[in-house]
Amino acid sequence: MIDTHAHLYFDSFNDDREEVIKRIDDELDAVINIGIDTTSNKKVIELAQNNDRLFAVVGFNPEAVVKLLESDKNTDDLQIELGELLLPRNKIVGIGEIGLDYYWKEFAAESQRELQKKGFRAQVEFAIKNELPIVIHSRDAFFDTFKILSDYKDESYFKGVWHSFTIDKSGGANGVSPKEQLEKVLGLGLYIGVNGIVTFPSARGLQELIKEAPLGRVLLETDSPFLAPQPKRGKRNEPVFVRFVAKKIAEIKGASVNDVAIQTDRNAKELFGLES
Ligand SMILES: [Zn+2]
Numbered sequence: 001m002i003d004t005h006a007h008l009y010f011d012s013f014n015d016d017r018e019e020v021i022k023r024i025d026d027e028l029d030a031v032i033n034i035g036i037d038t039t040s041n042k043k044v045i046e047l048a049q050n051n052d053r054l055f056a057v058v059g060f061n062p063e064a065v066v067k068l069l070e071s072d073k074n075t076d077d078l079q080i081e082l083g084e085l086l087l088p089r090n091k092i093v094g095i096g097e098i099g100l101d102y103y104w105k106e107f108a109a110e111s112q113r114e115l116q117k118k119g120f121r122a123q124v125e126f127a128i129k130n131e132l133p134i135v136i137h138s139r140d141a142f143f144d145t146f147k148i149l150s151d152y153k154d155e156s157y158f159k160g161v162w163h164s165f166t167i168d169k170s171g172g173a174n175g176v177s178p179k180e181q182l183e184k185v186l187g188l189g190l191y192i193g194v195n196g197i198v199t200f201p202s203a204r205g206l207q208e209l210i211k212e213a214p215l216g217r218v219l220l221e222t223d224s225p226f227l228a229p230q231p232k233r234g235k236r237n238e239p240v241f242v243r244f245v246a247k248k249i250a251e252i253k254g255a256s257v258n259d260v261a262i263q264t265d266r267n268a269k270e271l272f273g274l275e276s
Pocket residue numbers: 005007034097223
């Protein structure tokens with residue numbers, strides 16, 4: 001099984017990171033650590049260099065983009081910084097997490113949304129140029145995220161995953177049903193990342209949607225240390241808990257956990273080109 005989205009560099013792993021990685025070695029095939037800013041991009045690379053099963057994705061999330069572009073940096077600087085990281089030994093398998101986040105008021109004021117969009121586009125273009133898949137973060141920003149991605153979907157290389165795919169309230173508010181949201185994302189040729197949210201009893205709507213989603217387009221993820229699945233809800237999440245996500249998807253689809261694991265592993269390897 002592969003956890004395609006984790007943040008093992010967070011402080012909440014400082015006390016027992018080696019043990020968490022040991023459990024990964026015992027139970028999982030691979031884990032992809034996702035950077036969000038300059039500091040964490042370095043950390044995901046370091047983790048990947050030191051552990052066979054760990055891979056790195058680097059990028060600037062919406063908050064980091066706003067901070068950088070409000071300082072003396074421009075979008076060229078973002079691309080240059082990412083470019084300097086792309087060395088074979090760094091095991092970088094994608095660009096992310098990148099996207100738009102209109103949920104947090106501190107960096108999603110109207111003028112800041114424009115900065116988010118600029119930074120997102122610059123990083124999508126960087127990924128395309130370097131033939132790397134993108135890991136997309138979109139919160140309360142379905143339409144703008146979709147619109148920007150639509151501009152690139154016909155490029156000769158355009159691959160990625162819509163991480164933490166859930167029912168976006170801003171989409172619903174604009175009259176696009178959850179099912180249409182799913183169709184639009186799949187229509188872009190993207191994978192959807194499914195995490196612990198799907199295991200929550202309150203997530204009936206999402207469960208219905210995942211039932212409709214082709215397994216060939218689903219990736220398993222945890223978003224560790226966040227979003228711990230049932231029955232670990234409320235605790236710190238860690239990559240091996242991805243098995244609870246797989247179990248729930250199997251239950252929803254009436255498939256075996258093994259079938260879910262085999263298909264989603266195949267998807268992850270296809271998208272990120274993992275050698276393991
Ligand atoms: Zn994340």
